[in-house]
Amino acid sequence: MMHMTFYWGIKATILFDFWKTDSWLSYILTLIACFVFSAFYQYLENRRIQFKSLSSSRRAPPPPRSSSGVSAPLIPKSGTRSAAKAASVLLFGVNAAIGYLLMLAAMSFNGGVFIAIVVGLTAGYAVFRSDDGGADTATDDPCPCA
Incomplete structure (x- = not known):
C-alpha cells in the first residue's frame, strides 16, 4: 500500500515499480538523483527564460512604407527570433515534464526524497537563476510544475 503521509525510511518506490530503494546505497543514490534533477x-x-528574452528583444524594424501607403513585406524575416522562440517552446515542454515528474516523486511521501527535491530546487535557483535580475518575474514560481 502506498503511503499517504510523510514517512522516514530507506524503503521507497519512486515514480515506477522498478525504482525501489531497499538499501542505504540505493536510497542515497535516489536522493542524489532527485537533487540533480531538481537543480537541472x-x-x-x-x-x-534567456531564449524567451532573446526572441522578444529582437524585434524586426518596421518595414518601409511604399508610395501607396502599404507597408511591405507582409511577413518579416526573423530567422534568429523564430529559432529562439522554437527553442523556448521546446524547453518549456521538457521543463514541464521534468517538473511534473519531480512533483510525482515528492508525492512518494518519503521525507528524504521531499527534502532532496526542495534542496535541489533551491540550490539550482541559487546557482543558475539568482543573478538574472528579475528578467521574468512571472516565472519565479516555487512550484516546479507551474
Missing part, C-alpha cells in the same frame, strides 16, 4: 530543472528554466 532550474538550469533549464534559466535557459528557457
